[in-house]
Amino acid sequence: MRVQQEIKVCGDCLQAIANGFDPNFCGWDGETAAAVESGLDRLGDHVVAGDGELGFCRSACECCNRPEYGERYEAAILGTETAAQSEEPAALRQPSRLLRL
Numbered sequence: 001m002r003v004q005q006e007i008k009v010c011g012d013c014l015q016a017i018a019n020g021f022d023p024n025f026c027g028w029d030g031e032t033a034a035a036v037e038s039g040l041d042r043l044g045d046h047v048v049a050g051d052g053e054l055g056f057c058r059s060a061c062e063c064c065n066r067p068e069y070g071e072r073y074e075a076a077i078l079g080t081e082t083a084a085q086s087e088e089p090a091a092l093r094q095p096s097r098l099l100r101l
Contacts (some may be wrong), residue, residue: 001046004079008054008072012036013063017075018049032066039063043077050074 009017015026016036023033040047043063051075057072 001078001080003076005073005077006050007047007062007077008011008045008057008059009063009075010061010066010068011073012073013014013039014049014073014075016040017047017063032064035064035066039065048076050076050079 012026012028012032013036016022017040021040023037026033027038039061040063047063052074054072054074056070058069058079061069061072061073063075
């Protein structure tokens with residue numbers, strides 16, 4: 001699998017991505033739990049936590065879409081290469097043309 005997209009996520013989403021979604025364990029209120037769960041469902045099963053802290057950010061979390069400012073962390077959406085992405089360019093697939101003298 002390869003990284004298809006890198007995203008910036010809040011601490012709540014990072015925790016759910018890294019450890020699995022369990023709103024009872026995290027002690028989130030209903031609104032936070034619903035936003036995180038909705039974001040994870042939208043992003044799919046192949047979201048992984050990154051290893052970096054991006055610092056303070058004024059944009060919404062790219063997982064739960066909550067607009068609050070705050071710390072953001074690296075995460076990535078993984079996927080497989082499609083046939084079109086893994087094929088060689090057409091120029092490399094065609095046999096070379098030899099000039100006849």
